[in-house]
Amino acid sequence: MRLQQRGRVTIQCNGREMRAAVRPLSGVLTQHRYGQYVQDMLRLLLPCDAVIAAGDALTVSGAPYICVHTRPFPGHIQADLRRCSR
Numbered sequence: 097m098r099l100q101q102r103g104r105v106t107i108q109c110n111g112r113e114m115r116a117a118v119r120p121l122s123g124v125l126t127q128h129r130y131g132q133y134v135q136d137m138l139r140l141l142l143p144c145d146a147v148i149a150a151g152d153a154l155t156v157s158g159a160p161y162i163c164v165h166t167r168p169f170p171g172h173i174q175a176d177l178r179r180c181s182r
Contacts, residue, residue: 107140108155109148109163116140116156121176136179137164141172148175 107116119139138156142148152163154177161177168174 105140105157107142109146109152112147114142114146116142116175138177138179140175140177142175144168144172146173146175148173153180 103118105116105118107114117140119141121137121139138161140156148154148163148166150163150165154161154163156177160180162180163175164178165176166173
């Protein structure tokens with residue numbers, strides 16, 4: 097099992113650079129939702145003004161990711177990302 101990542105990273109999305117907080121995926125439902133890809137997933141907390149949608153390509157610390165799910169909250173946007181090979 098991989099170590100859970102937690103901290104702050106700089107991401108590149110839609111030609112815009114922004115800071116994000118990385119939080120580990122937790123819970124049985126999340127593990128079932130992403131299945132075999134759960135090891136390649138990141139959950140980011142982004143500022144409210146972030147423009148991100150499912151299907152967007154991102155770069156997180158130089159590694160390519162695809163946004164698979166977003167969820168708005170009153171103080172931030174939560175985005176689940178899956179690492180890709182492009």
